[in-house]
Amino acid sequence: MRRGVRWFAGALCGLPLPAFAHSPIEGLDDFYIGLLHPLFVPAHLLGVLTLGVLVAQQGVQRVQSAVVAYFIMLVAGLATTLAELAPDVEVPLLAATALIGVLVAAAIELPRALLLVVGAVQGVLLGLDSAQPQLAGSGRLAALLGTAIAASLLMLYALAFAEWFSKRAWQRIGLRVAGSWAAASALLVLALAMAR
């Protein structure tokens, strides 16, 4: 019997698995958790991609300031979460995304000042909604750095793709249709969030 227990204990020792206290996906470190955060939160992904399409649609050269405002306010929002100031911004984020989707669907030339405000608001909302309260110290900083990089790159990818995909009339129509889809999805979840 004792021999069996020893075998059993030995077998248990042979099957160790690492502990993943904070990682939503096994094997990821804090930086990657932050890096993947915008990709795994549908509201963030939708918000970032829609903003990129809007900027491309309005002409990148004309509204560079909106892109810069987005980057700055994204970092500001993420930094704010370090001070444990992370208000619930789900509803404003969905509302902003719905508005951006409607603007993409409408495809009308917008004032540069308005686009600057839209970029800044979307950036700060995404930053504030990307808090990593379960992490601390350097791990938290690494995660927020990952989120800043991912949210910036995703916006630039969407912008670049939409710019490339707007040479022909049907492509521009396709972007407008995609904008209406994004707006519809965001509006529905906004209604759900407000109903709750």
Next chain:
Amino acid sequence: MRVCTLLAGGLLLVVSTAALAHESAGLAGGFTSGFLHPILGWDHVVAMVAVGLWGAFLGNPAIWLLPVVFPLVMAIGGALGVAGVPIPAVETGIASSAVVLGLMVALAVRPPLWVAAVIVAAFAIFHGHAHGTELPVAASPLAYSLGFVLATGMLHVGGIAFGLLVHWPAGRWAVRAGGAAIALAGVGFLTGAL
């Protein structure tokens, strides 16, 4: 023998994994169920295809304006469904959309653009309400709504693609026949025959 049994039993306990009875939970499950919701309901399918058909039949700018108007207004209907605001005769409205939109194509009706947009928007409320009532129980509401909006758009594209046949005389009749078939299906939904 007893030792071996204990050992084997213990090892089996250690190597056991979680039971995944309900696959595709979370984001993927939300998106999949949302995507399948319009596709698995024939009343939704034929009406969405009819929107695309009619848009293609009316030509530019209706060909893209109607599929842009539809999801936006559908979202309003969905919001009403989410909020629990009742809309009378939702299923009748959905079935009627197939009848009316199918007849528009079959009879080659060409109203002013704004009239076509209003007709499509009115029916979008019913379709959105039906989808919206499912939203609160979705695993991921945004993924669910993205799924059903995307599926709705794909059905529109399917209708537009078939509707582009109107550029040929024989194709024009094929499109009108498609509209008639959709209208008949709508009658079937209304009467409960389908």
